Amino acid sequence: xxxxIYFLLTLIVFTGCEKFLDVNPSTASxxxxxVAEFQEILNADSLAIGNYxxxxxxxxxxxxxxxxxxxxxxxxxxxxxxxxxxxxxxxEDYMYSSxxxxxxxxxxxxxxxxxxxxxxxxxxxxxxxxxxQSLIQRSxxxxxxxxxxxxxxNSTTAATDLAVPLVLAPDAAAQPSRATVKEVYTKLIxxxxxxxxxxxxxxxxxxxxxxxxxxxYALLSRAYLYMAAYDSALLYADSSLALASSLKDISSSYxxxxxxxxxxxxxxxxxxKVAYEQNFYSIIKYAFQVSSELASLLSFSDGRYxxxxxxxxxxxxxxxxxxxxxxxxxxxxxxxxxTKAECLARRGDAAGAMNLVNTLAAKRIRNYVxxxxxxxxxxxxxxxxxxxxxxxxxxxxxxxxxxRFNVNTSTQVTLTxxxxxxxxxxxxxxxxxxxxxxxxxxxxANNPNMVQNVRQ
Numbered sequence: 060x061x062x063x064i065y066f067l068l069t070l071i072v073f074t075g076c077e078k079f080l081d082v083n084p085s086t087a088s089x090x091x092x093x094v095a096e097f098q099e100i101l102n103a104d105s106l107a108i109g110n111y112x113x114x115x116x117x118x119x120x121x122x123x124x125x126x127x128x129x130x131x132x133x134x135x136x137x138x139x140x141x142x143x144x145x146x147x148x149x150x151e152d153y154m155y156s157s158x159x160x161x162x163x164x165x166x167x168x169x170x171x172x173x174x175x176x177x178x179x180x181x182x183x184x185x186x187x188x189x190x191x192q193s194l195i196q197r198s199x200x201x202x203x204x205x206x207x208x209x210x211x212x213n214s215t216t217a218a219t220d221l222a223v224p225l226v227l228a229p230d231a232a233a234q235p236s237r238a239t240v241k242e243v244y245t246k247l248i249x250x251x252x253x254x255x256x257x258x259x260x261x262x263x264x265x266x267x268x269x270x271x272x273x274x275x276y277a278l279l280s281r282a283y284l285y286m287a288a289y290d291s292a293l294l295y296a297d298s299s300l301a302l303a304s305s306l307k308d309i310s311s312s313y314x315x316x317x318x319x320x321x322x323x324x325x326x327x328x329x330x331x332k333v334a335y336e337q338n339f340y341s342i343i344k345y346a347f348q349v350s351s352e353l354a355s356l357l358s359f360s361d362g363r364y365x366x367x368x369x370x371x372x373x374x375x376x377x378x379x380x381x382x383x384x385x386x387x388x389x390x391x392x393x394x395x396x397x398t399k400a401e402c403l404a405r406r407g408d409a410a411g412a413m414n415l416v417n418t419l420a421a422k423r424i425r426n427y428v429x430x431x432x433x434x435x436x437x438x439x440x441x442x443x444x445x446x447x448x449x450x451x452x453x454x455x456x457x458x459x460x461x462x463r464f465n466v467n468t469s470t471q472v473t474l475t476x477x478x479x480x481x482x483x484x485x486x487x488x489x490x491x492x493x494x495x496x497x498x499x500x501x502x503x504a505n506n507p508n509m510v511q512n513v514r515q
Contacts, residue, residue, distance in 0.1 A: 094181040097168045097189045106161060106196055107268050107319055110334040111154050111388070113138045113496065114207055114455030119472075120353050121452065125479045127345035135343055140476055140485040141493040143514045152499045154207055158200045159226065165197040166229045184259040191254035195270040195278065198247035198254075199330070199390070201225070202282055205243040207455060207496050208512060211462030212286045217241035221510060236508045244282060251279045255298075262302035267322055267331035267389070273302040274330035277390050280398045285463050293402035299395045303329060306392060306422045309362035317385050327392040332454060336384035349451065356448050360425040363448055388454030393419055397449060400442045409438035416445045423449070458494070465489040491515075 091097060115121060116139045123139055137145045146152065172190055175181050201223070209222030217240040225238035225246060238246075254260065255275040263271040276299035283292035305326035307313075316322055319333050340346075349357070357364050396415050404412035409432055416438075417429040432438050450456045464470040471489035478484055487493055495512040503509050 092171060092175060094175045094185050094189060097172060100164055100168060101192050101269060104268060104319060107331040108333055109157055110336055111203065111455040112334060112336050113154060114458045115452045118457040119350055119474050120457050122348045122350045124345060127343050131343060133342055135339060141487045145497055146499045148500045150499055151501060155502060158204050162197055162200050162226060163229055165193040166227060168193045170228050187257045187259045191257040191260045192270055194250040194254040195275045198251050198278055201243055201247045202278065205240055206459040209240045211466050212240055212244060213466045234506045234508045237510055244286065248282055251275050267328045270330040273299045274390050277329050277395045280395060284398050285459065289402040289405050292398055296395050296399035303392055308422045310423055310425045313362055316387055322387060328389045330390040332389045334386040339384055353447065353451055356444055362423050386452060393449050397442060397446045404435050404439035404442050407435045409433050409435045412438040412442050416441050420445060462494055
């Protein structure tokens with residue numbers, strides 16, 4: 060039975076592999092052993108496709124109208140309302156399962172790369188780059204998982220706060236316990252440092268699926284930002300921007316992407332990550348809106364207003380259930396710029412922070428007029444507002460920001476859900492256990508060593 064399970068797990072490696080750009084993944088092998096086969100795994104466009112929509116629904120970026128919520132009782136509506144119970148007994152959590160499916164792929168590569176047979180493809184350069192790309196991909200998913208199911212990084216509690224199982228080998232029989240937040244962060248930072256220290260790894264990957272050093276540095280800056288280790292976050296943001304800093308001008312006419320391949324020529328993309336959400340409209344029937352607070356930060360002259368229409372609308376339009384929601388939440392140059400700007404503002408460099416904000420906003424807002432301030436606190440407000448405009452509905456990043464803000468009592472916020480008439484129907488206080496997504500019954504049943512996130 061164990062051999063059968065392992066065969067099925069290795070088969071997942073090639074499920075959904077498709078030709079992307081000029082790369083041809085193989086679907087012939089279910090037992091990869093060669094460097095060439097490991098490269099084929101890394102060529103799969105499935106590595107760029109995930110779905111963290113529930114974390115976006117939990118944030119204060121979105122709003123569901125009375126009509127959208129009417130008669131609804133499902134994991135979409137419960138996530139939006141921060142209910143104590145999210146999952147029905149038979150529900151599957153695709154955030155969890157798809158992330159670990161990708162981690163499994165990387166674990167297979169990393170566990171076998173050192174015993175790959177010698178051939179013309181098995182060079183030091185190819186082998187080193189396969190390891191680096193696998194480590195970067197795995198680290199991305201662990202950073203997501205730690206922030207979906209674990210508390211925001213708090214230096215005083217991270218060693219005891221539970222995150223997710225830290226699975227580092229493809230063992231079908233393993234039933235790992237949850238690692239702590241600190242353990243997950245320590246591992247992914249160690250892995251990312253190893254990846255970017257590879258002298259053969261190029262600044263940019265061969266395409267938007269394959270990460271290079273710029274993507275590895277960007278993830279290091281993201282992780283350290285979440286840890287409030289601002290000096291380290293700044294260091295790695297600078298390292299990433301030294302390799303890739305191009306911006307796309309969307310302030311005038313620009314049609315937003317509707318599929319992964321549309322990102323192929325976007326110079327901002329360091330590592331592509333997108334979502335195709337196919338079930339939301341078939342269940343809810345209504346588009347979700349941006350929240351009134353976020354709407355007040357956006358304007359019709361902001362190109363981001365138009366390019367995100369595939370994900371949201373200000374209208375209360377009904378849908379026929381056939382619409383697929385597409386979201387681009389790639390690791391990108393703008394995020395790295397905003398990480399650097401935040402770190403500069405927090406260390407008192409208002410001018411440096413505002414220069415980055417103005418540089419980015421000028422590529423986003425038509426007829427943009429630069430903002431100036433010599434006050435670091437005011438600069439930080441500008442930076443965080445720009446971060447929210449740039450990264451809304453971005454694979455959970457707003458929710459993760461709220462978690463890190465709540466660690467500091469001076470920046471804590473209480474979230475509310477309101478009906479159309481303004482009546483409050485749900486409240487989420489700072490540091491609430493309902494910030495943490497619970498595990499499904501399937502996950503708990505398959506691994507008795509898992510500890511549930513109890514929501515109160």
